[in-house]
Each structure stands twice: as structure tokens, then as C-alpha cells.
Amino acid sequence: MSALLEVRGVDFAYPDGTRALRDATAAFAEGACTAVLGGNGAGKSSLLLLLNAVYRPRRGTVWFRGRPLGYGRSELAALRRRVGLVFQDPDVQLFAASVREDVSFGPTNLGLSRPEVQGRVERALAAVGLGGLADRPAHALSFGEKRRACLAGVLALEPEVLVLDEPTAGLDAPMCRELEALLASLRARGSTVIFATHDVDLAYAWADRVTVLAGGSVTFQGTPEELWGGRGETPGLAAPWVREVWRGLAARGLVPPGPPPPRSREALLGLLGAAPT
Amino acid sequence: MVADRLAYASPLRRAHPGEKALLTALALGAAVASRSPWVALAVALTLAALTLGPGGAPIRAYLRLWRAPLGFLAAGAPALAVSLGPDGFALPPEGLAAAGLAGARAVGGVAALLFLALTTPLPDLLALLRRLRTPEPALDLLALGYRSVFTLLRLAEEMHTAQVSRLGTATPRLALGSAATLGANLFLRARWRAHQVHLALVSRGYEGELRFLEPRWPWSAPNLAVALGLGGGLLALAWTVPG
Numbered sequence: 001m002s003a004l005l006e007v008r009g010v011d012f013a014y015p016d017g018t019r020a021l022r023d024a025t026a027a028f029a030e031g032a033c034t035a036v037l038g039g040n041g042a043g044k045s046s047l048l049l050l051l052n053a054v055y056r057p058r059r060g061t062v063w064f065r066g067r068p069l070g071y072g073r074s075e076l077a078a079l080r081r082r083v084g085l086v087f088q089d090p091d092v093q094l095f096a097a098s099v100r101e102d103v104s105f106g107p108t109n110l111g112l113s114r115p116e117v118q119g120r121v122e123r124a125l126a127a128v129g130l131g132g133l134a135d136r137p138a139h140a141l142s143f144g145e146k147r148r149a150c151l152a153g154v155l156a157l158e159p160e161v162l163v164l165d166e167p168t169a170g171l172d173a174p175m176c177r178e179l180e181a182l183l184a185s186l187r188a189r190g191s192t193v194i195f196a197t198h199d200v201d202l203a204y205a206w207a208d209r210v211t212v213l214a215g216g217s218v219t220f221q222g223t224p225e226e227l228w229g230g231r232g233e234t235p236g237l238a239a240p241w242v243r244e245v246w247r248g249l250a251a252r253g254l255v256p257p258g259p260p261p262p263r264s265r266e267a268l269l270g271l272l273g274a275a276p277t
Numbered sequence: 278m279v280a281d282r283l284a285y286a287s288p289l290r291r292a293h294p295g296e297k298a299l300l301t302a303l304a305l306g307a308a309v310a311s312r313s314p315w316v317a318l319a320v321a322l323t324l325a326a327l328t329l330g331p332g333g334a335p336i337r338a339y340l341r342l343w344r345a346p347l348g349f350l351a352a353g354a355p356a357l358a359v360s361l362g363p364d365g366f367a368l369p370p371e372g373l374a375a376a377g378l379a380g381a382r383a384v385g386g387v388a389a390l391l392f393l394a395l396t397t398p399l400p401d402l403l404a405l406l407r408r409l410r411t412p413e414p415a416l417d418l419l420a421l422g423y424r425s426v427f428t429l430l431r432l433a434e435e436m437h438t439a440q441v442s443r444l445g446t447a448t449p450r451l452a453l454g455s456a457a458t459l460g461a462n463l464f465l466r467a468r469w470r471a472h473q474v475h476l477a478l479v480s481r482g483y484e485g486e487l488r489f490l491e492p493r494w495p496w497s498a499p500n501l502a503v504a505l506g507l508g509g510g511l512l513a514l515a516w517t518v519p520g
Contacts, residue, residue: 093477
């Protein structure tokens with residue numbers, strides 16, 4: 001897997017002087033689902049906004065497909081159709097009067113023909129299961145529906161990389177599962193997905209790779225297995241509960257040593273069901 | 278807010294907004310041009326019947342929406358009836374007639390506009406205005422304003438609830454202070470939100486113009502005939518009936 005997006009030695013500070021990123025270096029592999037893990041204020045959102053070139057680093061460079069990002073008008077337009085960013089707060093992203101109009105905003109900006117825009121809008125709405133609510137105004141949607149409408153608005157750009165900021169924040173359990181199913185289908189298609197989260201369980205269950213941010217710097221990059229596989233504690237990061245339960249069971253000899261540890265609740269239950277009692 | 282909800286639920290929602298706007302414009306013209314208050318009232322009754330019948334507006338909600346315009350009218354119209362002469366205040370018959378006509382015209386106009394407001398959601402109206410070549414910045418402002426009204430209103434309600442739950446409105450004095458803080462905070466939040474909305478727009482390729490897929494509606498011959506026939510008829514009445 002080659003790096004599709006990279007940040008090298010990136011510094012970023014907000015106009016009020018808050019330093020969000022310090023000398024951050026990270027690579028995001030093509031075709032992988034990467035979790036950017038970190039607590040509140042670790043710099044996750046800033047990193048994502050740099051990847052989409054909404055922010056420009058003070059120092060350091062962002063690379064896309066082996067080339068440093070340019071910040072000229074046409075270069076930005078080209079980048080933003082290839083790197084799609086879904087914001088955390090749907091009320092910030094949904095601005096148009098109706099869902100369909102909002103979803104059509106991105107493809108219309110690409111200068112596509114009307115039938116092409118229409119096709120993309122319908123496909124994106126169908127992908128998130130909002131086909132029936134297309135003519136609703138955004139304020140008549142539930143929180144989960146707004147989230148999905150935002151996602152459709154970015155999917156309609158048909159980006160090569162989908163970047164999601166805290167995709168499950170504020171969602172209830174059934175809505176989280178719907179979102180995870182969507183992540184799974186994107187991953188099955190081989191899409192490159194980058195999502196920021198503070199939820200170690202979500203990262204453990206879904207990510208092929210994990211980038212850990214702390215205090216604006218990247219402190220770890222690798223697979224979930226490498227991050228949590230050791231016996232010791234990972235500083236500043238909790239272990240996923242599935243993993244802890246599995247280790248506890250294994251330590252008491254309640255599960256056979258053979259299979260690799262499960263990554264999700266479903267996988268754990270599956271293994272327990274199959275294991276002799 | 279109520280108007281918005283009713284417009285989305287209206288059976289006439291799917292009709293071409295041009296047809297509804299045409300009827301509204303003709304009826305509005307008839308109400309304003311009428312020389313007899315009876316014509317203006319006929320306009321009001323016709324449009325109210327259309328709003329409640331084919332438009333599907335529930336009568337209670339409809340009447341409640343009338344309260345604000347009628348309130349303004351009640352405050353304004355009497356001033357027209359009264360005249361200040363050498364003998365002090367007087368109620369001359371021509372003043373009463375003028376007030377009656379102005380009031381009837383206003384009622385007719387409100388009924389016409391309510392018909393449009395309660396059958397046509399704002400996004401459809403915006404699309405129609407865009408096709409009528411309204412300048413883009415005005416439409417963008419309307420669209421963003423429409424969306425922001427709902428998010429900011431919800432934010433204000435949440436802030437108010439938070440204040441109430443911490444006794445912020447226990448006395449009139451406290452309530453006044455809380456309202457001031459709420460207003461100031463809302464302003465700051467609106468600015469912050471505007472910045473965030475801008476970032477989100479930029480990330481989807483915004484380059485200074487809000488462009489969407491325009492919805493398209495089929496024209497319906499019967500609807501057009503009704504709009505032209507009824508609207509034209511009312512206008513003809515306004516023209517011919519003397520004051």
C-alpha cells in the first residue's frame with residue numbers, strides 16, 4: 001500500500017494563537033481505513049482540515065499522490081473533488097434549503113451536466129438510505145438523518161478519499177451501527193477512508209491502520225494489532241474492551257489459544273458461540 | 278415556522294410554484310386595485326377558501342396565522358378613520374370609508390400571500406425566483422437566512438432552557454440580565470457558525486457562488502386555467518366594481 005495522503009513536519013496554529021499541530025508527520029495508505037485517534041483538543045479536526053486544504057500549514061507540507069499540495073484556485077478545486085470531508089456538526093455543513101439541493105451543491109460546483117448531477121445525487125442519497133427524504137428541509141431531519149445527509153453531500157463528489165470527523169459522535173447505538181455498516185460497505189469497495197475519533201473501540205473494530213495524535217503531534221502510526229498487541233499499556237490510550245475481555249478469558253483458559261483476538265462485539269460473540277464451553 | 282410546516286404538508290406542494298405565484302400575484306393586484314371594500318373581501322374569501330380547501334391548511338392553524346396581520350391592522354386602520362379638525366377629533370364618513378377600504382385591501386392582500394406561503398415551501402419559491410432572474414446574492418442570502426433561522430432559533434431555545442434550569446429567570450431583573458447575555462452569546466455563536474459554514478462550503482468546492490440542482494416542475498393546464506380564470510376574474514371585478 002502506498003501513501004495516498006501525507007503530512008510531513010506540519011505546524012498549524014489558529015489565528016488566536018492556539019497551536020493545534022506541532023511537527024506532525026503521518027501517512028495515509030491508499031485503500032485503507034485509517035483511524036485518527038486522540039482526545040479532545042489533540043488536533044484531529046485541524047489535521048483533517050489540512051488534508052482537504054481548507055487550512056494551510058504554517059510550516060511543513062501536505063502531500064497527495066506523491067506531490068506537495070498547491071494552494072492555487074485550480075489545484076484546490078482538483079484536490080477537493082478527490083478528498084471529501086464530512087464535518088462533525090451537521091448543522092454547519094447542511095446549508096441549503098432542502099436535502100436534495102444540499103447534496104447537489106458539490107457536484108454542481110464540479111461543473112457537471114444536469115443529468116450527471118441528478119444521477120450522483122440520487123446514488124448518494126440511496127447509499128445513505130435517505131432517498132425518501134430528499135425534498136425535506138434540513139431542519140425537519142433528525143440528528144442521525146442530518147449526519148447521513150452530510151455524508152451524501154460528500155459522497156456525491158465521488159472522492160477518492162473520504163475523510164470523516166467524529167462520524168459517530170452524538171449518534172445512538174442503532175444509528176452507530178448503521179454508520180458502521182456504511183463504513184463496512186465503503187471498505188469493501190476498496191475506498192480510502194480516514195476518520196477521526198476518540199472512540200478506541202470504533203477504531204479497533206474498523207480501522208486497518210491507526211494514527212494516534214496527542215498534544216498536536218503524531219505519537220503512533222501502525223496497525224491496531226501493533227498499537228494494542230503488546231502486553232503493556234499504551235500510554236494515554238485505553239485498550240478496546242473487546243480486547244481486554246478476550247485477554248481476560250484467555251488468561252483463565254476459557255478460550256482456545258488458536259484464533260486471533262476478535263475486533264468487534266459481533267466477532268467476540270461469534271467466537272464464544274463457536275468455542276467449547 | 279408553522280407556515281413552513283404547513284407548506285410542506287400541503288396537497289398543492291407539488292404544483293408548479295409559478296402557477297401558485299401567478300394566482301397570488303393576480304389576487305394581490307385585485308385586492309390592491311379594488312375600489313370597493315366588498316371586492317377586496319371577495320378576494321380574501323376566495324383565497325382563504327383555496328388555502329383551506331385544495332391547499333389543505335387546517336382551519337385552526339390558519340386562523341392563528343391571521344392574528345399578527347389583523348393586530349397590525351387593528352392598530353393602524355383606526356388612525357385613518359379619525360380626522361383632527363378645528364373641533365377636535367371627528368369620525369367623518371369619508372374617513373370611515375377610507376379606513377374600511379384600506380382594511381379590506383390589506384385583508385385581501387394577506388389572504389393572497391398566505392395562500393402562497395402555506396402551499397409553497399421556501400426552497401421552491403427560491404427556485405422560481407432564480408428562474409425569474411433575481412440577482413444571485415439576494416437568493417443566497419434568503420437561502421442561508423432560511424436555514425440559519427432554524428439553527429439559531431434552536432440554539433436560542435437551548436440557551437434559554439439552560440438559563441431557566443439554573444434560575445436565570447427567577448425574577449424580572451434576573452430575566453432581563455439573562456436575556457441580554459443570551460443575545461450577546463447568540464451573536465458570537467452566529468459569527469462562529471458563519472465561519473464554520475464557510476469552511477464546510479469551501480471544502481465542497483465553493484468559489485463564491487451557491488449553485489444547486491434546480492428542481493423542475495411540470496406545468497399543469499387545469500391549474501393554470503384556474504389561476505388565470507380566478508385571478509383574472511378577481512382583477513376584472515376590481516376593475517369594474519365602482520367604489
